[in-house]
Amino acid sequence: MVESYDVAILGSTGLVGQRYVEILSRHRWFNIVALSSSPGKHGLRYRDAVSWSIGGDIPEDIADMKVYSPKPEHFSGVDIVFSALPTEVAREIDRGFADYGFSVFSDSSPYRMDPDVPLMIPEVNPDHLNLVESQSRRFRGRLIKTPNCTSTVFTLSIKPIIDLVGEGIEMINLVTMQAISGAGYSGLSAMAIQDNIIPYIKNEEEKLAEEPRKILGRFERDHIEYRKLNIEAVTTRVPVSEGHTIVVEAIVRGDIDLDEIAGSLSKFKGVPQELKLPTAPRSPVRVYKKIDRPQPRLDRDLERGMSIAVGRLKLAGFGEYKVLKYIALGHNTIRGAAGNTVLTAELAIALGYMKR
Amino acid sequence: MVESYDVAILGSTGLVGQRYVEILSRHRWFNIVALSSSPGKHGLRYRDAVSWSIGGDIPEDIADMKVYSPKPEHFSGVDIVFSALPTEVAREIDRGFADYGFSVFSDSSPYRMDPDVPLMIPEVNPDHLNLVESQSRRFRGRLIKTPNCTSTVFTLSIKPIIDLVGEGIEMINLVTMQAISGAGYSGLSAMAIQDNIIPYIKNEEEKLAEEPRKILGRFERDHIEYRKLNIEAVTTRVPVSEGHTIVVEAIVRGDIDLDEIAGSLSKFKGVPQELKLPTAPRSPVRVYKKIDRPQPRLDRDLERGMSIAVGRLKLAGFGEYKVLKYIALGHNTIRGAAGNTVLTAELAIALGYMKR
């Protein structure tokens, strides 16, 4: 029996912050006891501070809570801090909370590539949580990161394939079609995307090249040995509200069997499944045989947005190379953000890293 | 034979400013000789300063022109200034240019209801241009306004009906479905409108109540006598790129004949048509009998966006009242903005108000 934890949400009024509210308000391990928003909203009730953009209602017990500016002194008594701050302020504030002594689980990009900070997908690299041991020399608390939303979906899809084909992958080429929610509530103008595609997302291709190498790396005593992976992405924005679609192409030296790949994806489970963590999907990866799947409107909500969908597996080749292709799709603000972070916190608790 | 005029465009990089560039670059009376954008872009070439959002190319001869900050001293030698400035700066800058001695034709909202400033739809109230005579006591130049985009489309549609039924209109109720371009390039976030309708547009309902009363008013010696009109609007934003749709309901005391209404709309012509002004559509109002028209994607470009479309005329009633309904649709950044303003300038020239 797990005890319950008092948690705070930083950046609670943004799109990802709202997902935290949705997930945590019905969570049996966590009690939301504090919320932050930008300093200008300090003191407002949550219902007045937020443009609630998720279907249905603001959870009733949260709606009348007050929001505070994100300063550690407003959050005493909190066990865990979930952070969904915008990039431009996240570096300083996340760090400040960790310095102050909080256990900070965060979605934003700063510190993701910091050697002492685990970059977590609970089914993929649970042992990377060991890095928190080394953090004591830098913070009084802890800082644990969720990858970029597209990195998370892609990496979760490639893990069972790497388990099968090992070192044989010469190059991975990605083409993404990303939902507008990925830009945040105000990150993209309606006129820009109406009846349109935008063929570039700033900094995204760099993150997709780097982050999976860390996530898929090997924990060695006190650091992560990055995996060698040559990833090149073309990232685009499409007029879809939620759900990132990724066309993955892996150029592999050596033999591949499509049925084996499909089997490895379908059967893939990790520690969260073994431990039956509250937010863990039964199957992190769903494989579709129907040729017209996955589709974002239909598949982004699989297992409350925590399961990714994979389809259109096919194989071609040239010379001595096999070229494996498939499409992966995942809910970018749930599995790609708040949901993945909550699952990470559950994992950290269950594995004993959060001993107080 | 009209001489040619050197013109400047203030706010040339916004959505309406781009429409000015498009219309004026191929105009046989006007030469674009100067462009302004926000001060931060001062000195850039137009092609680098603009996010060109109209299909096709930036007109070649304009693309390499430099843009200046909107200060009168940068625009010496210019005969006419077309202004598409954002509301928050328009009041001061439009006024400054008029004070300096320019003839300013402007789209933004400040000064629209100023008693000395004509609020023009060239087919509806050409004689309101007489107001410029009174302006000499206030500015060295002139200031002439285009109405709000929705006001323009609605007022153009109701004019031929008022010509027919006169004083009998007790109330007009409007429901609008407005395009996202009406909010400006960055005025609306993609996440707000994706798969959605926003049932309120700030300040729009007030403008729709007031502006038509001035436009349809009577010029008397030195001022406009407002028309009595009781207009109540519900304005909404819909996921359509261009083209405002307005469901008009007029509650009328007395008899109405639908065929007469349709005939009056179809036959409607004004001074711009008589004078065959370059930007004048042959028919300012197109009447559809097909029950599924007008539609924004199909009808917004009628006569290069200068003609509005009317359809779904129908009649009901209660007590002694007739209730006339129809749907009007017009291109909000052309007839509702830049195109209407250019036509106003043509009218002012043709009627001799612009004597130098």
Added chain:
Amino acid sequence: MVESYDVAILGSTGLVGQRYVEILSRHRWFNIVALSSSPGKHGLRYRDAVSWSIGGDIPEDIADMKVYSPKPEHFSGVDIVFSALPTEVAREIDRGFADYGFSVFSDSSPYRMDPDVPLMIPEVNPDHLNLVESQSRRFRGRLIKTPNCTSTVFTLSIKPIIDLVGEGIEMINLVTMQAISGAGYSGLSAMAIQDNIIPYIKNEEEKLAEEPRKILGRFERDHIEYRKLNIEAVTTRVPVSEGHTIVVEAIVRGDIDLDEIAGSLSKFKGVPQELKLPTAPRSPVRVYKKIDRPQPRLDRDLERGMSIAVGRLKLAGFGEYKVLKYIALGHNTIRGAAGNTVLTAELAIALGYMKR
């Protein structure tokens, strides 16, 4: 304690049919024991017969059920038949099932205006169920209808207002902005609605004029006395997936108080709420004060799609008339179809009409 009922769904693979599957598969009174689809799919498993278009998964216990062609002999042992058949076949098949002895709860348009058939919104006209007593002279079973989706949302919103202002309503004018799901899965081509509005929906305006008069009518011994209501609608289709938006205008003789109206709407409850029926929302009508609500993407899912949202209440007038306006929004395939019908069946059971 209610016993449980074995139910069938006719037309189970359409959009409304899928909503039935979603609602009934987790319903504690009903067991889905049979499904029909078009004859061409007879014998397929549900998962292969359906293009599942609701987010998430087909309920597991339903996915492998076989679908049958809609003939009564395939459905022996079934207590209740929920019918979501397309209009063109519904007349004959719904009637056939009722003749055969089934209790048929149906969404389609045929028989809605039949004097012996109750047209139900459970919160509005629960006593109309009495009509089923008269049905025995026509069918061995029963036939009970849900109104048109837009009629349902509108009528639910006007009922608390009529309760307040009574006979004073001279005319009601509606402008609708209806979701594409209302046309059925294949009822509307993507090219027709992309970046567009279609200003007409076939037969919809007639239904909106007639159905509310029956629903709001008075049950008298063995028939319904229609309410006098002069309703005139302009119905349009907009690029929104789910959720019909209706701008309602009521022209009223006599005084109205906006706060009273808002209060009457907020406090409105009916028999389903008193009886705490499983599908009943706590509040059938939610009133928003925020000026930018209701919005379809945000509000269609209130109380699992069973609550409608009302906002933008305002009052104007002319002569001796007050003109009340507001916007109502409801989930068209849940409250406007399957959900309303399931609630009707619950009501019929709870009130004892379904005694076997």
Added chain:
Amino acid sequence: MVESYDVAILGSTGLVGQRYVEILSRHRWFNIVALSSSPGKHGLRYRDAVSWSIGGDIPEDIADMKVYSPKPEHFSGVDIVFSALPTEVAREIDRGFADYGFSVFSDSSPYRMDPDVPLMIPEVNPDHLNLVESQSRRFRGRLIKTPNCTSTVFTLSIKPIIDLVGEGIEMINLVTMQAISGAGYSGLSAMAIQDNIIPYIKNEEEKLAEEPRKILGRFERDHIEYRKLNIEAVTTRVPVSEGHTIVVEAIVRGDIDLDEIAGSLSKFKGVPQELKLPTAPRSPVRVYKKIDRPQPRLDRDLERGMSIAVGRLKLAGFGEYKVLKYIALGHNTIRGAAGNTVLTAELAIALGYMKR
């Protein structure tokens, strides 16, 4: 000086048929003298037979022409037949017209891979028109085809690159994001694509693998030697009205210089440009340096839809291979269909193949 030709349009009421009407009605070489539609519309006026879906008006002189069922005997006196028939009837009818003696220029898929039928992109393979010489043994007339819309845009983009890197291309991987107009007016339901992506387009990936090999092949005396090209595509549908976006990846053995590639694309011209054919764009390929281009809404109309846009050129690699990537975008119903076919007819005339 070219004489003028009387032309007919088969399938004139579909989306591509409408593009033919638009292009040919203002064409100085061609007079539209006959139109066909499906047999059910035989005898109607064009304005009544068509759901005109292109912005603006039906060209006036065409609107009142009658449409005929597509039988050769209705089209005597016609010199050239442009065919935009749906696939399922095109095989028989196109062939019938060619047998009857007409010169048929056609967009549909049947006969594209027939060894006697040229598959034309005028800038790419003008000499393939020589194949018509061999056709006399099969038809009394001629049959000339335009490729699949995506094949056309892709092949036009890769031609200048192949001119540069020659035999070094080991494999080409494509990911497409195709507009809904590519499915025809009724080919895709609104509900399928709203807020969604469909990750598969039937038969499209096969066409993309085959057609470019023919188009880029070498004419040898009386047949085409196919080019060896290993092309593998993943094709998807996105909620964009017009304009196909293609992410191209070419795996090349040997050296590549990005500037040379960009130069070769920019400078690319073909026989249509040399001959200044009426429909020829000045530059068939526009290269963008701006990192957020090309975009379908902004770039599909370049040079009236006849120029394709290329952007996001980048280079990576593995082992001895270079991996070149770029995004190509073209107007699918103009350059990808009607416009390309009209240009082909102009080429055939200018090169003397249409001697009567």
